[in-house]
Amino acid sequence: MAKWFPHNVSTFGGDIDSLFWLIFWVGLAWFVLAEGLILYFVIRYRRGKSQKAAYITGVPWRQSAWILVPAAVVLVLDLAVDAMGAHAFEAVKGESPQPDVRLRLTGEQFGWNITYPGPDGVFDTPDDLVMLYEMHVPVNKTVAIALGSKDVIHSFFVPALRLKQDALPGREIPVWFKATEPGDYEILCAELCGFGHTKMRGMLTVHTDESYAQWVRENWEQ
């Protein structure tokens, strides 16, 4: 199943994947235990010729321990998952590190508008560059995105980055990532946004430093 995850190219994606696998293995152990017990009981206690059932109410503590002990173990495991989860969530959705590149990403029915601030580094000036569907960023640099929407709720989802964030009209939500490998990665819309929902395919291009410099030279007004 490991190869079914898209290859991770973000700094925080590894933590999300390891948490997934932690829950997977712990969950699998419980699955095997519970299903194994059911199977064993059904086979072992299948009605025979003269077998009489035992009168077990589960009321005495010695009996109810059979359900309370598993619950206590689950509680401890839950808290471990929570503790790891708090750390991993903070890494993704918490305060962004100092950004190297700033972008504005606005969803609309049915496309993604990516606004680059241009050479002056300031938005809403004449040298801004707006591209449809195409997001270009340099590798190993912190990218800060101001995410918004013009009309309905969209959701910015880049599986390779393990990053998803709803885009809401009337709000600007800060999102950040640092991509670790150059390449082209698809952007999906993860929130039903109307009949053209399926068409909201964007492309994140992560450049090497050289190719990013070249892309800037070719596209930004100097």
Place this chain on the structure above:
Amino acid sequence: MMSETGHAEPTSFFRRYIFSTDHKVIGKQYLFLGMVMALLGGLMAYVMRWQLAWPGSQVPGAALLSEPAVVDGVVTPPFYNALVTMHGTIMVFFVAMPILLGAFGNYLVPLMIGARDMAFPRLNMLSFWILFTASSVMMISFFVPGGAAAGGWTAYPPLSARPLLSGVNWGMNLWILGLALEFSAFLLGGVNLLTTVVTMRAPGMTMWRLPMMVWMQLTAAIIFMLSVGPTIAGAILLLLDRVVGTGFFVPQQGGDPLLWQHLFWFFGHPEVYVILLPGIGVLAEVLPAFSRKPIFAYKMILYSIFVAGVLSFLVWAHHMFVSGMNPTLVMPFSVATILISVPFTIVIFALIATLWGGSIQLPTAMLYALGTLTMFIIGGITGIFNGSAPVDIYIHDTYFVVAHFHYTLFPTVLLGGLAGFYFWFPKMFGRMLNETLGKIHFWLTLISFNAVFLPMFALGIGGHVRRIYDPSTYDLLKPLHGITTFVTIATVCLLLSQIPFLINIVVSLTRGERAAANPWRANTLEWSTASPPPHENFVGDPVVMRGPYEYSVPGADQDWLPQMQDADTATTR
């Protein structure tokens, strides 16, 4: 406490079968309505799956659908979105609730507590007919200009708040109206059930002697009544936004789309437990009867359910981890969500422990109960992935979530519902179901259910988002297409697997073996009266002697002790 003024058995056809006030007839009406809606919801899933596996190809049977829903036999994107929306709406509100609460609640609760009917029989009839109207409104909405609601069963605004944004005008208004009627029906039903359980119990039927099914119905009704208010308020605001032009959920007018999500999920999450609890109630009746054992830790199960019920009100924002809500609040909701696994571990292990040391028989009803239990465990465990906020960032709104909630709802509603159907059919209709057809139905359903939903976890892990019309748009999803096609074929198999069931119903209703009063040798009160029970249920006034799960009591000369058996014929207790 018995109603002093019993009503006479009606004689006209209409009063007897259509506008009946008899809880048994009303229970069957809910059952048939739920089954018809389940068929419609299943066919919607078939049309959706066909489009996903073979995008842009003609759907076999599309000739039954008219333009503009399909063009040249191909499903259009607006109609696809309407199917996504209505499949979810119908399965949750018009299949799960009518069958688990409407049918089982109405049919079983008065019988199980030894009452002659519900506390308010006419209100009961009204509830059903309001629900019937609501179902009709939902289905009619497909035929108004613009088609049915297409904003998802969660109806997130602004998409749902402005006709121009989704292209659906009256369909969405009718959706809100249909839901409002559905909520009203179950609010009235909940009040009725609560009153019935509190005031109409037979002498000796203390709260701690109630069959688990009654407790689950009662708890579900309370959770429903406490949680649905904010969503009704939200639905009214949404309707005002659409019809009057207010902007409660529209940011350009100072509204907030997230407000709807909070109002919706404050109810939407507890609703899962409203559906789940009666399913557990079925297990708690079927497993002891066919293991010949008391349910394991009766009170501990109930306390766990109460704790889970309270927690269910504190976890709604786990549907909103990536919605843009305050990230500081995410972790508390994540912790509360994952904590729900603790009471449910107790419930699941208690149900498993009920089998321990038993004398287990495997008729179809028991197979379905075991199927429910084994499959629901998968739903429960996969819930931890979604509940963990960072993992949810990735899997939210992917097929992983679709797989997860189908592994919780399909076992409880359909497998659990069928366990109850096979178990109580002899009581309801006075005939035994065919066991061979039943077992064929079980194995086909179980295998094809897993073939449909297990691969969906892999799709979600691969990044396949929900609710998209054409997965071939994305390079990322191309390697997954084989799985998508497999799922569609399995969906067709799952639908075809219901044919033996329908044959079984028809054959057994007409030619099935006559059912004795207590074919399973079970303890609860419904088995102490005739199959089917007479008008007003019991010949004498039942008096309850003991708890509902006294199976295989040491020293007793048979392995069950009915709740209303006379005290002097029982050797112990």
